[in-house]
Amino acid sequence: MAGSALANTYTRSDNVVGDGFFDFFSWENIADPTTGRVVYLDQATAKTDNLSYTKGNSFVIAADSTTTLSASGPGRNSIRIKSNKTYKTHVVIFDVAHMPEGCGTWPALWETNESTWPNGGEIDIVEGVNNKGPNQSTIHAGPNCAIPASGGPQILGTIATTDCNSNDNGNAGCGITYNYDPNSIFSGFNSVGGGFYAMERTDTQINVWFWERSASGIPAGVSSPGDSIDTSNWGTPAAAFPSTSCDFSSFTDHNIIANIDFCGAWAGSADVYSASGCPSTCVDYVNNNPSAFTNAFFEFNAINVYQ
Numbered sequence: 001m002a003g004s005a006l007a008n009t010y011t012r013s014d015n016v017v018g019d020g021f022f023d024f025f026s027w028e029n030i031a032d033p034t035t036g037r038v039v040y041l042d043q044a045t046a047k048t049d050n051l052s053y054t055k056g057n058s059f060v061i062a063a064d065s066t067t068t069l070s071a072s073g074p075g076r077n078s079i080r081i082k083s084n085k086t087y088k089t090h091v092v093i094f095d096v097a098h099m100p101e102g103c104g105t106w107p108a109l110w111e112t113n114e115s116t117w118p119n120g121g122e123i124d125i126v127e128g129v130n131n132k133g134p135n136q137s138t139i140h141a142g143p144n145c146a147i148p149a150s151g152g153p154q155i156l157g158t159i160a161t162t163d164c165n166s167n168d169n170g171n172a173g174c175g176i177t178y179n180y181d182p183n184s185i186f187s188g189f190n191s192v193g194g195g196f197y198a199m200e201r202t203d204t205q206i207n208v209w210f211w212e213r214s215a216s217g218i219p220a221g222v223s224s225p226g227d228s229i230d231t232s233n234w235g236t237p238a239a240a241f242p243s244t245s246c247d248f249s250s251f252t253d254h255n256i257i258a259n260i261d262f263c264g265a266w267a268g269s270a271d272v273y274s275a276s277g278c279p280s281t282c283v284d285y286v287n288n289n290p291s292a293f294t295n296a297f298f299e300f301n302a303i304n305v306y307q
Helices: 020-024 043-048 186-191 270-275 282-288
Strands: 009-016 025-027 038-040 052-055 058-062 076-078 080-083 090-098 105-112 122-127 136-140 174-177 195-201 205-212 228-230 239-242 255-262 297-306
Touching (some): 009 020, 009 090, 020 297, 043 052, 076 255, 090 105, 105 195, 122 195, 174 239, 255 297
Antiparallel strands (some): 090 297, 105 122, 122 136, 136 174
16 A cells, blocks of 8 residues: 555555465354354365365355255355465455345354454355345454444444444444445345445544446446555445544455355354344244255356555
8 A cells, every 4th residue: 555544556466367266265164153054165175065166267166055964963055265375455356247146144254353352353245144135244343443433434334333342242342234235235235236345444434335237426436446556536435444443554464355155153153144024033044945946046247455
């Protein structure tokens, strides 16, 4: 990033398309930290099972949609990928053609450093559960981190929660919902051909923008990324988190993460699941309805990172 923390110009460090995704990311073959009904595969198995593959210049990660699960056996095969590089001050642009959808799903595009969580910070760019929008962008942190309920930066979204401390309120974090755009996630997002998410992280503010694929006024640096960008002309963000009551400079370098979870602490909460209008219980539904997850996949046209 050029100059001070208030500068808006950045230079591209990573342009990820096609087979480049296999080098940019590592496949996390780990137990799900949120106790989801899921098994995250290593890269070799994911490729063999056709749950991670390229389509020309685009790249797909998907969940299994053919296996009926035993109630006493492991969860549904799926994918969690983490960038090999870490980033502090930066902008990341996701050009997403398709997002996972379906009851029981919990897809996310986010950043954290697993070795320093929660004090090192977590930025959830895209996250939702059970095919029920809109999107919510959220920050999770250590103690003494909050966002103002009013009087903060202008945003398109709606402030849902203000306490970012992961030790409070069941780790709800401080979240901003995209009530202004029902097509920001899940089936609505896919119905408009996807779109673009961009996140800018500095020590003074964290911003997230969203544009539907056919929206007017998408910045050229987003729709046709080049060697440099200037975020000062990107307009009002969907979500903005100021550092007035949170020391973002204490956030560590983060990995970029994409994953498709099932059930778990949020999607599988009985109250949350039933409120989504989904049938049965989350675990029973995920176990017994593999064909419900034929659309439980991310398709990325590109990811670009600027520093």
